[in-house]
Amino acid sequence: MSEFSEWFHNILEEAEIIDTRYPIKGMHVWQPQGFKIRKYALSLLKEILDEDHEEVLFPMLIPEDELAKEAIHVKGFEEEVYWVTHGGLTPLNKKLALRPTSETAMYPMFALWVRSHTDLPMKFYQVVNTFRYETKHTRPLIRVREITTFKEAHTIHADSEGASQQVERAIEIYSSFFDQLGIPYVVTKRPEWDKFPGADYTMAFDTLLPDGKTLQIGTVHNLGQTFARTFDITYETAEGEHEYVYQTCYGLSDRVIASIIGIHGDSSGLNLPPAVAPYQIVIVPVLFKKTAQEVLDFCNQLKDKIKKAGLRVHLDDRDIRAGKKYYGWEMRGVPLRLEIGPRDIENKKMVVVRRDTLEKEIIDYNEETLINDLNNILGNITQNLKTKAWENFQDNIRPAETLEEAKNIITDEQGIVSFLWCGDESCGKEIEEYVNVDILGVKEEATEGKCIKCGKDARNVALLAKTY
Amino acid sequence: MSEFSEWFHNILEEAEIIDTRYPIKGMHVWQPQGFKIRKYALSLLKEILDEDHEEVLFPMLIPEDELAKEAIHVKGFEEEVYWVTHGGLTPLNKKLALRPTSETAMYPMFALWVRSHTDLPMKFYQVVNTFRYETKHTRPLIRVREITTFKEAHTIHADSEGASQQVERAIEIYSSFFDQLGIPYVVTKRPEWDKFPGADYTMAFDTLLPDGKTLQIGTVHNLGQTFARTFDITYETAEGEHEYVYQTCYGLSDRVIASIIGIHGDSSGLNLPPAVAPYQIVIVPVLFKKTAQEVLDFCNQLKDKIKKAGLRVHLDDRDIRAGKKYYGWEMRGVPLRLEIGPRDIENKKMVVVRRDTLEKEIIDYNEETLINDLNNILGNITQNLKTKAWENFQDNIRPAETLEEAKNIITDEQGIVSFLWCGDESCGKEIEEYVNVDILGVKEEATEGKCIKCGKDARNVALLAKTY
Incomplete structure (x- = not known):
């Protein structure tokens, strides 16, 4: 196991992101902390997609004959598909595949949905679990047998230009999503021998993990008319002719979370961009016997004020050593820590520790500008994580x-x-x-x-x- | 097919909730309109659960030996479980079940997670797809082979009282959820022969559909120590002893959406509670040639104002007959329709049509109180739907x-x-x-x-x- 592999595996366990002890190889459990990071990342993406895509949900199982219809496509997946063969004690008449991806689930329905040129373009997405019987070595969030968070979009267009423009648009969408997370990437057109089975061409996003290996974190496929011909998806033109549609599809997996963790993390543990941090701010009161109540009251009010402004904040008033608290919150990657003692309250100061730099700073506590000040620091953290990640990425393209x-x-x-x-x-x-x-x-x-x-x-x- | 069955099937199709033409019996597609209703209903429930439950996500597949561990439990499911037997072209060493429910996926992990009495209680939930090989006649949202929105909670307690109190708490949670949707229900303790396989006892929510048949819409199970003993889930007491935990679980399915549709709907179509309506308000401009632009401008401003207040609003400026628009929005169950013509703007009036009563009313258009006025009407609609549904429900208990x-x-x-x-x-x-x-x-x-x-x-x- 490489140094990075070991670090990655340990941090998933220590920060309670993923439990890898589930009794099936390559299938894992999202623990509460991990689930929250996943949830916030997902909502960033949904906000962009919801602008002009409709969210839908298709069945998880695909009949064998539908999966097999598109010959090139099924060839690309046949060694990786899980098959359901029995319902209860009864053998099924027709084998059912656990979706490896949803083209063959969706496109027979698209053939029913698309009627006229006035219906087009149509843009859909869904967030689902997909399955691949990986024979290679599995790794949590990176190479798994159940992808739990497959975000797949599928679009339908009247002409070839519509489809190629949508490919460009999808690249913009994913770029903007990765930018918000500070994940650096390069977009390339995959070689012919490495494109999506059935696509005209595939554009892919790769990032770089600390062990020097690239990770494919998103793909955008121009499907041309391949699937339209296979599944007979046609529309009526303004002139009353029937034409095959043009299609694209694009997807992201759990690797988004792997990248956030792997790229920003350091020897102290997670280092989360504020947008996806379960807690964005943790308040640690500095307690002495005489002034404990006063400090706690102040911190509670502070917490309420921050929470009311829509930030995710936690007050850590556990009766344990401050050092242990600091260690724990740094390991979990909370972007900002506020330390508040009796002297700080008196002097209207706060000690602010940024997770990205681990630097400590004393700033003014100003009731009026507090939320603005905190948001500025969080914004700086987001920017700094991104800048550092991109610098490192570019230094490693030679x-x-x-x-x-x-x-x-x-x-x-x-x-x-x-x-x-x-x-x-x-x-x-x-x-x-x-x-x-x-x-x-x-x-x-x-x-x-x-x-x-x-x-x-x-x-x-x-x-x-x-x-x- | 009963009259209700026919109505239900038609409205799912006409309002584009669910497409039942997917090529596997009992597995259906959520279309964009249906998906939105599902999404808003889910977020109501999550808001309640998130107060003291942690959201998690467990794998969809369960190894045969884990599923079989709890003998009573597996007996209850053995005829309904779908089995994966092959990965690619390779037979699997161990069959994998598509989860019919997640006790046997979660509880082996709970045995690792629970350590000390200070960890307890623990409360988790997940929203997942589950599978049952139904041999009975299937019906969309009511009896399906893929439940797409199974909301299952699982809690762990140190003592028996903790578990029974949680059962009461779960009943409160579900009551409050159904109340927000205006779905009437009765809670009963299921007979011994009808309880959840492996439970000490089962409490269940039933509602009544217009055809006079009841529909089970939620269940709460006190599992006692049955699964704790099977999966060896123990904790260390304050005295250092090791004791088995007590557990509960409770769940809701896609039937929530079936109830919303079936109970509130009428001969004009859907009749959605504002909380789950994709559009809560639709604005229909009354257009005459001379004043068209003025009216459209006014309606656009109105729409922006309403949207800014956080309500889901749509301006229907299509160039089709007003009657056709009214019919369409009523069929889709939009709670409130505003009709605005040049005279209304002049007189500072609005025509307001409530979907629940189909009554038309002319009210003052007052810039200052507009949002408040609309929220009041929407609140009345919610209340009225609930009252009517409960009256009908109680009239039918004899x-x-x-x-x-x-x-x-x-x-x-x-x-x-x-x-x-x-x-x-x-x-x-x-x-x-x-x-x-x-x-x-x-x-x-x-x-x-x-x-x-x-x-x-x-x-x-x-x-x-x-x-x-």
């Missing part, structure tokens, strides 16, 4: 001009290698084989250059990395 | 002094029959057989009386009804 150089970077420094690629599959496969890691995909166009493998003219700036 | 009388009531008038019962299982079964419907359970104690069957002294006021 250009290589030769295959040898690429290989050395991966071996010595890990992270991401950028290089020029002609785009040919044969070159791509040979590069992957030589460097012994995957091509993430093409990030952008260069003005000029030569393919790192064949030396021909190349315009694709592509990325290589050891991936999860 | 006392019977003889078995013959009970049978006649069930045959002629349907609804619920109350009667005195000695409590013996043999009498109970004979009563059920004679009247040919089920005993719901015991509602309360009478001061005196004789068993309707054996004539012995009886104190149990019990209820009989044809059930779903």
Whole structure:
């Protein structure tokens, strides 16, 4: 187990995020603290999606014949699908798949729902559990057999432009979501051999974990008309013709939470962006016998005031050593700690400790501006987490001009290698084989250059990395 | 199909609540309108539960050996459990059950979580999909094979009193939830032969649908120490002894939504309590050529003002006949419709149409008090829906002094029959057989009386009804 793996596993346990002792490999329990982080992250995303997507909920089981209809698609999933074969003691006539993703659950219904060009575009999403019979080594939140929080969107368009524009829009949505969480990412167009089964092309978000491996944290697929033809999803044009629709789909998994934890965390434990922290502020009273009641009363009023302003605050009045409290709240990643003793009340001061810097500062306690002051500090924390994460991310993208150089970077420094690629599959496969890691995909166009493998003219700036 | 069945099925389709055309029997799709009702109902319940329960999320699959551990429990479910037997093309070593309910998923973990008496009580809940291989005739939201919104709470206590008090508390929680939705109910203690498999006793909520059949809409189980012994869930007392815990669990399903629709609805369609209505208010502008822009501008401002106050409002400015709009919004159950024309603006009036009474009223448009006025009307609608539903419910509980009388009531008038019962299982079964419907359970104690069957002294006021 790498150092990071060990840290990650320990913090999930110590901060009570996920209990991995559930008696099925790759399936885990969200504990109350973890569930709250999941809930707040989800509500950030829903707020964006709800602007122009409708939330729906499709059944978890998919009949074998529907799953099998789209041949390329089912081929991509056949080794990973869990099958229900019995109801009670009775064998089922038709096997039922636990959804690995919901195209084949939704699209037969879309064929019924889409009628006219005036219905389009249609944009749906759902948040569900999905299942993959992973044969690789499983890891909580990263490689699991039950994805508990699959956020999948599916859109339907009248023309090809509508679908490609929606791909761009989905990239904006996910970028804005990751930005709020301070998760850095790179968006690439996945190579042909690594696209979603059935898609015209796949755009993917990758981030980088502290062990130097990239983690795919979101994908956006342009499905073209592949599924429309398979499931016969057509609409009537203004002229009364029947045409196949164009579709996209895009999704995020539990890996969002893994990234928040893995990227911002440090040797003291979790380091949560305020937007998803179960408690954003913890108040620790400094108690001496004579003044204890007075300090507690003050802290209780302070708590009520902060709570009323809509911030998530906790007053830790347990009768244990202050040091133990500090350790516990730092480990759990509470962004801001207020320490308040009798002298502070007298002097109208507060001791403020930021989790992101672990720095202690004494600031004025001003009744009028209190909420504003706290919100400013929380805003700074959000910004600082993001800046630090992006700096580290960018420091770990290194250009290589030769295959040898690429290989050395991966071996010595890990992270991401950028290089020029002609785009040919044969070159791509040979590069992957030589460097012994995957091509993430093409990030952008260069003005000029030569393919790192064949030396021909190349315009694709592509990325290589050891991936999860 | 009964008249109600037909109405219910039609309104689910017409109002786009649930699509029943999904290609697996008993598994359905929540469409956007239905999903919103579900979402708002869920958030009412969560608000209550979040006060002192922690939300968690357990895996959907349960290993066969865990499910089988509690013999009485598994016996109650063995004919209804869906089994996963294959992962990809590989047969699994151990069959996995789709959870029919989560006792056997959660309690092995509770055995790890509970340590000391200071940990107790612990109260958890989760909102998940559960599965039952129903062999009876399925009905959307009422008898399904995938319950999509199972809200299950599980609590752990140090002593027997703690568990029985929690049963009372759960009854209060569910009562308060149903009260907010105006759903009438009766709470009974289920007969021994109808309690939850593994429970000491079961308390259940039943409501009444318009076809005269009762629908079980919530259950609360005192599990005593049965599962604690099976799963070895113990805690250390203050004296250092190890004792088994006491447990309760309680749950609600998609039937909550079926009740909202079935009980409040009428021949015009849905009739939604404001708390769960996707739109609480719809504004319909009355447009004439000359004044159209002025009226639209006014209505847009009105909409913004109402939206800003946190109400869910929609401006219907489609270019179709007003009558068609009215019909559509009434069918979808929007609680309040505002009709605004040029004369109304001039006279500072609004036409207000309440969905619950379908009555039209002209009220003053007063900028200052507008939101307050609307909230008052919405409050009246909530109250009126509840009052009407409870009146109808109580009118349909009829006392019977003889078995013959009970049978006649069930045959002629349907609804619920109350009667005195000695409590013996043999009498109970004979009563059920004679009247040919089920005993719901015991509602309360009478001061005196004789068993309707054996004539012995009886104190149990019990209820009989044809059930779903």
